[in-house]
Amino acid sequence: MADLLGSILSSMEKPPSFGDQESRRKAREQAARLKKLQEQEKQQKVEFRKRMEKEVSDFIQDSGQIKKKFQPMNKIERSILHDVVEVAGLTSFSFGEDDECRYVMIFKKEFAPSDEELDSYRRGEEWDPQKAEEKRKLKELAQRQEEEVAQQGPVVVSPASDYKDKYSHLIGKGAAKDAAHMLQANKTYGCVPVANKRDTRSIEEAMNEIRAKKRLRQSGEELPPTS
Secondary structure, three states: OHHHHHHHHHHOOOOOOHHHHHHHHHHHHHHHHHHHHHHHHHHHHHHHHHHHHHHHHHHHHOOOOOEEEOOOOOHHHHHHHHHHHHHHOOEEEEEOOOOOOOEEEEEOHHHOOOHHHHHHHHOOOOOOHHHHHHHHHHHHHHHHHHHHHHHHOOOOOOOOOOHHHHOHHHHOHHHHHHHOOOOOOOOOOOOOOHHHOOOOOOHHHHHHHHHHHHHHHHHHHHOOOOO
């Protein structure tokens, strides 16, 4: 019996020391604070969403507004606003380079922004419909002019004056006319006249003369010497 009681007591956990109790207490307090912060954050998101739903609803009912710009928001708030806008059937975009400065703009479906308007907001500029219309007209005018020039073909540039008339007071009209004659190539250039050739014989005549001289030389060698 004593051995059994001893084994049971040895298997039981020892009572926590003062240090262990303090650590567990701090852990419980930290978990409680974390849970409280999570509940507060959740409640803030719910309240923020309700506020955005109210502003979006007021925007829809206001017929004088076609777009609305909100103050800069963090990423979570922008995400909530985009969701509210999508549920309401509107269009929304985020603009701004830095995350802290990014803001949301919402538009009614029938007044959705054009690509030019969106590019203006992305550059950080205000959208001016009147200036945009003037720019569009100038672009169309330039395009029509380019098409007209392309249809006309290459432009032939004519001299402003005739050089003969321009310099007639120096060389005279007759001289200018004579100076403008067409040059003709000399077809005989590079050909040697027959009269200037040194040997006018044909090949056959030259060969016959060479043979005759050879026979004459041979016949002279065969003659006996005279006493």
